[in-house]
Amino acid sequence: MRLIIKNGHLIDPKNRRNGRFDLLIEEGKVRDILKAGHTVASADVIDAKGCIVSPGFIDLHVHLREPGYEYKETIRSGTLAAAAGGFTSVCCMANTNPVNDNASITEYILKKAKEEGTVNVFPIGALSRGLAGKELSPMGELKKAGCVGFSDDGKTVQNSRLMRLALEYAKTFDAPVISHAICSDLAHGGVMHEGFVATKLGLPGIPSAAEDIIISRDIRLAETTGARLHIAHLSTAEGVELVQKAKKKGIRVTAEATPHHFTLTDETVEAHPPGTAAKPSQDGASPYDTNTKIMPPLRSEKDRRAIVEGLATGVIDAIATDHAPHALVDKEIEFDSAAFGIVGLETALSLSLQLVEKKKLTMKKMVELLTINPARIVGLKKGGLEPGASADVVIFNPSLSCKIDPAKFYSKSKNTPFGGMKVKGVVKYTIVGGKVIYQV
Amino acid sequence: MQLARKDLLGIESLSKKEIELILETAKTFQEISTREVKKVPTLRGKTVINLFFEDSTRTRTSFEIAGKRLSADVINISQKGSSVAKGETLLDTAKNIEAMGPDLIVCRHWAAGVPHFLASRLKASIINAGDGAHEHPTQALLDLMTIREAKGKIAGLNVSIVGDISHSRVARSNIHALNKMGARVTVAGPATMIPAEIEKMGVKVSTDLRKGIASADVIMMLRIQRERLTMSPFPTLREYSQLYGLNKEALKGAKPDVVIMHPGPVNRGVEIDPEVADGPYSLILDQVTNGVAIRMAVLYLLSGPKGKAAL
């Protein structure tokens, strides 16, 4: 079984390739990278004309919701959504029900993923038992069962001693501790970024400081322990600064940012970008759309710019979606009561391409942020297309226009503020282990 | 000039002309409330549902009287708790109410944005009767009416709003309304009760009561929502009352012809001294009377069929 991808523009930052190459795949692995124009006998051919051929994207941060919340998403629907978004590997967070804090849950997830999933699934184990923030989870057991990192994502470890223990202990397994950084005392019932918009809308705010305090603490603890710390969904300008300084000092810290944080600001809570409001009111705006309620919240324009800058300069290592599917019953309710989070797998590429179009990122940098960098953070032998590597590939046309249509999402949930938005970038093929699992 | 909108969700999106229209209409409705037969047949056959997710005898009664004086059928529905607790979406609740065929829904909710949610999904006109800490437009309109009656004008006046600005929808609606009508607004209260970047709404901020009311023509006192505060942003009610309570002593530094307003219900002895609340400069009862006229005007102006056709 041979497959050749011809006429495309190959970008593979790990192997420093950026140009017209054909990719030959055999037995699920990359066999060779050929100068354009070669003919290969008896191979299936994919014509990638006008397209970028890249290592499959790797998402460090998704919620597959299974087990426990299958009404929001399942491993099957979530991995289909990933494939449609060009992702060939996803790391799924531990806040399932039951929580992924023991080997049997990890094994269950991996078994399900093998049976029903379409892309590679790498579980993140809970940092504390039951995500309760009190006792360490059995990291050794989790790691052995297949977890690639540890996090209480969705909750923050408020107890600094526990965080220190977690970092120290995780070091043994060379797995990163992923910090969802929000000081809950300061956030205190907040539902959006604290600032003028929250004041006007009368919504309780979450100050940036609530995030920065925990980032500072965790960086300091990473320095003390020498452990690997990864900051999830960085959203504040000060947070970017903190990570930058830490990196300069040689502290082992990495960070990710989400497409929504580098695209939208808190103003979206008051008024959608034109054309994207699902239910425009008489003024055209659609305030209080619960699909703008996200944790950490959509921040100010200053913060948004800092995130973009951080991605460009390498302070932020990866783009991750924080794909957080929620059903109508979680979202078609009061803003104060609605669940935090939006789906992201199927919009990440086109939103990232906006940064390329606006010349904030090069195409190569964008691919790096979506492939080799996240692979390294969780220690996956993926993210590159060298001979012998697993043939996880995405082929996308970066200039094809389309409109984001949540009704067409593969995800079970449609909670996105981007519906109706005109964007560019269409995934043509997603290939996992040499097998085409998604194609337009 | 017409009120060419389906809903009244807040003052922020109203134009000055629309505000004037409502005030003028309310003025003509005042007369009806002085008659022996306090009723006109104007909204006969229309159904107004008072949908209250939060207790409020005063506002609900005011809307109920307003609706009844216009001959509308007024039904009160109270719902407690959040949708989450009920396992029903807010939309389910709303659709159920819509199925009863109301023409207007007067909505009070503890969460900001619920009237907007309903307005964008239901055919009935939605009137915001207070949503969380966001807006309470009919309160601001009745306040404008009361100020204009007392002072003969609104433009150029200095108005000080004192108290828990953070949690006050009355403050927000009044800031929008007074700014649109050309008044100058100062907010005063403990720094812990002044929300972030409120200056951008076009107000001056003072954390000193006396300085905050020194040049005021109108002082609006806000109710301290004792029940709402966890980890109170002030140490004790006693200290609050000493620093920010309006009493005769504090009023000494104010203009001699200053008038005092309060959206009610008054916490006597906390934010306002009984002597002041019942004093000659107090407009508190005029506010209540004008509330009926304003709500009649709003019900009347929004119940024309055009607004609905526009949806």
Place this chain on the structure above:
Amino acid sequence: MKTILDSTDMQMAIDKMAKEIVEEAGSLDSLVLVGIRTRGVPLAQRIAGRIRESKKKEVPVGTLDINLYRDDLSRLDYHPIIGKTEIPCPVDEKTVFLVDDVLYTGRTIRCAMDALFDLGRPDSIKLAVLVDREGRELPIQGDVVGIHHPAGRGENVKVNLAETDEKDEVIVE
């Protein structure tokens, strides 16, 4: 466009109406004139002026806005702006003369009567109009009529008054 009353004709018609109202009313002590907004109001004031001149007697004049009582509110694009209703004395046990410019379908007068009943219980309600253009849809007739001018459905009988329209005339368009 045709003028059916000029300024002088109108003077005469109003004089005649004032005289007839006095006759119809019996006692001037219980008479109240109530003008229906908009043009009934200046008409009522002029009639009161004539009575003052001839009988040396001040007759109270009120203003009535009938919009809140209209039967076609739900058919209008927008609800009309409401004018003030002001009657300087209680209408109980009074002879109320409603005054309006044109009597057509009778619906306005029906509204006006409803409105009056909400204000009190007059002994009797009578109607004075400057022009009766016929075309009634309700069993209502003028007790005092300036002129009769039968007009077709497509025609618009318009009363202009100096107070509201700069000059006195009645035209048919």
